[in-house]
Amino acid sequence: MEVREHRDDLVRRLPALRLVFLIVVALIASCYWLVQVVHGTFYRERAENNRLRKAAIQAPRGLIYDRHGRLLVENIPSYRLLFDRSRSADFDASIRFASQVLDRPADDLQRVLERARGASVYKPVLLAEDLALAQVARFSVEALEHPEFEIDVEHLRLYRHGPTTAHVLGYLGEATDRELQLAAGELGAGDLVGRRGIESRRDSYLRGRDGERVVVVDSRGRLREEYGNRQAFSGRDLQLALDLDLQEEAARYFENRVGAAIALDPRNGEILAFASSPSYNPNVFARRLDRDQWQNIVEAPNDPLQNRAVQNTYSPGSVFKIVVAVAGLEEAVVNEKDRVFCRGATRIYNRRFRCWKAAGHGSVNLHQAIRESCDVFFYHLGQKLGIEKIAHYARLFGLGGTTGIDLEGEKRGLVPDLEWSLKARGEPWYPGETISVAIGQGPLLVTPLQMASLMAVFANGGYRIEPHLVARDGTAPRREVAVGRASLEVVRKALWAVVNDRGTGASARLRNVDIAGKTGTVQVVEQKAWIDSSELPFEKRDHAWFGSFAPAEDAELVVVVFVEHGGKGSEAAAPLARNLYEKYFNGADGARDLS
C-alpha cells in the first residue's frame, strides 16, 4: 500500500528532531547551571537583600466644618512603632531598647509580641501606638543600631467637640467583611469607614483614595529600589449647615437631661443645631476599641449611641393639636368662632376624658384652645373629625414618613388609622382612641425631627422642607402642603399667643424676638388623677415637648425640643428653645442685626 511506502519518508526526519530537542534541553540545562551553580552565590545574596515592602499611603479623610467655617473634625498624625522580627539581631536587646524608650516594662512588650506570634516572620508587628515626638526621634537616631524598629505615621480622626457633635458626625470603624466585598477593591482590610452620622452617610465623599508605596529594602532595612508609588488622593472637605454655637448651647442644656433638640431654617431645611442626649465621645473609636471601652458605651444608661432625634419615636402630645386644628378648619367642622366649655373633663363615648387643667378652661374658642392647650376642646374636635381625617392631615404634614435628612436609620413614626389597626393589631379601631389621638396621645408616634419639619410648615407659610445637615448651594427643594393658607394663619396666630399672650409657652418668651410655639406634655403612665409629674419617679414622669419658630411673622429658625421624662413642656423644653433663639438673634458676637 501507498501508506506503507511513504511512512518511511515521515520517519526519516524524526531522529534529527529528537536530537534537536535534546540539544535544546541541554542548552537550557546549562543555562540553569550557569545561573544556579556558577552565579548562585550572587543571586542568593540578592535574594537575601530582597525585601519587598508594600506600604499604603494613607489618604487623609476630608475635614468637616460648621456653617461659619469652624473646624469640627480634623486629622491628627499619630506615630506607631512597628517591630520587624526578621531584622532583629538580638531579640532581647531589641526589647530592652524599646522598653527603655517607651518607658514600658519589657514583659508588657513581650506580651504584645506573643499575641502576634503565628503571623509571618517578615511582617512587622505593631508594638506601640501614639508615640511622643521625643520617642519618635529616639528611634530615628538609633535606626542604624536598631533597624528592626520602624515608625509609621497614621492619621487619626479627631472630633474637636467630642460628644457635642457625636450624633451629627458619627465616627470611624474598621470595615467589615461585607463592606469590603461591597466596596470591590476600593477598601482594604483594616481600612476605616464611617459609622453613623455624616461620616457614614458621606463616607465615599470624605474618604479619598489611599496610595501605595512599593519599595525593596535590603536585609538591613535600607531602601534599595523603589517600584513606583501610587499617589494618595485626600478626601474632600465638607461644610455643614450646623452652627457650632447653637449646637454647644443645646448640648449644654442636655448635660443632665435625656432627649433631643433640633434647630433648623424653615426656609431651606438647613439644620443649625441637632442634639441627642445622652451622647458619647466619638474619639474613643479613633483607635481599636478594647472590650471595656465598648462595653462602657453599650451599657451606659439610656443608650448614648441611639440618635433620639431620628431613631426614637414618641407621642407628640399637645403639639399635635395644631394638626388637628388645621384639619378641623379645612374640613369645616370648626370655625374661629365656635366655642366649647371646658370644666376640666368631659364625657365622650361613655368615658371620662380629663383636661390637663383640673379647674377647666371655661368657654374657649380655637385660638384660646391652642393658646392654653385645652384638651377638652380638641377631644370634641377630634370626635367630629374621626381618625381617618386626622390621619390624612397628619400625613400631609409629613408625619408617618421620613423627612429625607442626610442621616441613616431615620424612623417613620406612626400615624394610626383604621387600616393600620386591622393590619398591625388585628383588631378594629376604637372610637375612644381617636379622642386620645386628637391631643397627640394614643398610638400616634413621631420623631423629634418630624416635629421640626412640622413646625417648619407653619413657620414658612405652608411648605414641607427637606431637613439636611450638609450645606447646599442654591435653593433647597420644598413641597407645598395642600391646605389653605388661612387655616395655617389662624394656627400661626394662636402659636404666637402661646408664647406671648398668657399662653402655656410663656417661659420661652424673649423681649425683642417674636417667638411662636406650642408646648406638649406626654403622659408616660396613665394617671387616675391630676398629679404633678415632678412628684413621680423619674421613669414615670411626663415627656416634655416644645415646638416653635421665630420671628413669628417671617421665621428664620425653627426649634423643637424634646426632653424625656422632663415633666411639663413649658418648664422643661421651652427654656432651651429660648436660649437658642437668644443665641441666634442676639448672639454675643453680634452676628445678627435685628434692625
Next chain:
Amino acid sequence: MLATFPDQQLTVRHLGGVRWGLLASAILLALIGLATIHSASSELALDYLPKQALRIVLGLVAFAIAFSLDYQVLAKFSVPIYAAAMFLLVLVLVIGSEAGGARSWLRVGAAQLQPSDIAKLATILLLARYLAGINRRFVRIPQILAACGITALPVLLVALERDLGGAAMFVPILAGMLLVSGVRWRVLVAGALVLLVLGALVWNFAMLDYQRTRVKTFLSPGSDPLNAGYQLQQSKIAVGSGMLIGRGYMQGTQSQLRFLPARHTDFIFAVLAEEWGFLGVLAVLVLFSSYIMNGFAVALRARDRTAILLVVGFLSLVSFHVVYNTAMVVGLVPITGIPLPFLSYGGSFIVANFIAAGLILGIDFRRYVNR
C-alpha cells in the same frame, strides 16, 4: 472501539509492549507539580493543592478515555471536532471571562475551561489527517498553505482573546508536523522569512502596549523594572538563589515572600528551582526528556502516517511548552503566559496534556492493528 478491527484482536497481552515510561514520567511530573503548587500557595489565603489534585485525577480519567479511543476514528471525525473547537474559541470571545489581560476562559459551572487547550488538540488532529492524506515525499506549496490555513484560524481567534503566548504555541505544532511530512529546506527558509515579516506586522499593528513592553523589557531588562522587568528579575533571583541543592522544600524566600508573580502557574518552575536547586531542575528536565523520548519511540515504530503525524504534533506541543517555559523562567526568552505541562496549576491544560499522552500511548497500543 477496541474491537474495530476484526482481523486482529487487541488483547491484554499487547498492553505490556506499550511505552508506559511516557505515562510514568507524566504522573511523576504532575506529582512534583502538586507538591510545588502547595509550597507556592501555602502563604496564600487558600491552598491550591486540593483543586490541582482533583484535576490530576480528572486528567488520568481523560487519559484512560483517550487511550481507549481509536485514533483512526478520531481522525475521521477531525473536521467536526475542529469545527467544535473553533466554535468554543468564538464563544469565549463573546462570553468568556477575563484573567491577566486575556479573555480566554469559559466558565462551566464551577470549572474554568480554556478552549485554546482543546483547540490545540483539535488542530493537531485535523493537520495530521490532512497531511497524512498527501502521501508524497515532499509537500507542495499549496498544501503547505492549506496546512497554514488550518492553523491560522485558531491562531487568529486565540490572538483575538489577547492571549498571544497561547496563539504562538500553534506555530511550533505546525512547524513540527510540516517538517516531518516533508518540506524542502528552501521552503522552510522562505517560510521563516515570511514569518519574520508577519511578526513585524503584528508588532506594529496587532500587539497591545503591554505586550510590546514585555518584549522590549526582555531586550533591555532595565527599561521597565516595575512590571515585566520586575518579574524577570525576581524569577532569576529565585532560580539563582536555589544554587546546587536548593533551599529546601517550602523554604524559598522568593516564593514565600511573594516576590514571584504567578508562581503557581507560569513561574512554578522558578519555585521548584529555588527550593530544589539545580538538581531539582535537572530531575524535571530528565523527566520531560523521558516523556519526549518515549514519544519519539512511539512515532518511530508507528505504522501509518496519521499515527506518526499525530504523535509528532503532540510532542511538538509538549516540548515547545517545556522549552519555552523553562527558558522564560531563567530569562532566555520574553515572558508570556506559557504554562509548564503537567506542573503548572490549571485545569484544562493539565487535562489536555493527559489526553495527548493517552492518544500517544493509544497509538502505540494499536501499532500492530491499524494500518
